[in-house]
Amino acid sequence: MNLVVKCPTCKTAVEWxxxxxxxxxxxxxxxxxxxxxxxxxxxxxxxxxxxDQSDAEPLN
Structure with a gap:
């Protein structure tokens, strides 16, 4: 038995x-x-x- 998933874009059934x-x-x-x-x-x-960016050391 194969796993069937839905396509993330169009929701069509896809056999994995x-x-x-x-x-x-x-x-x-x-x-x-x-x-x-x-x-x-x-x-x-x-x-x-x-x-917090205020604690960061400056990049020189």
Whole structure:
């Protein structure tokens, strides 16, 4: 029994096998749409607990 996942872009069912060339995406088109969204900063990874910049030493 193979695992079936939904394409992150279009939600089409995709069989998760070594033959699925674009997994987890259903096609190159969906893969490139997702890559473009990352490149244009539509997605971001949340960051918490950044150090206070006022404590940083200046770069000389």
């Amino acid at each position: 096998t070594k033959d699925s060339q674009f997994r987890p995406f259903c096609s190159e088109r969906c893969r490139l749409i997702d890559l473009g969204a990352w490149g244009s900063e539509q997605y971001s990874v949340p960051v918490s607990g950044l150090p």
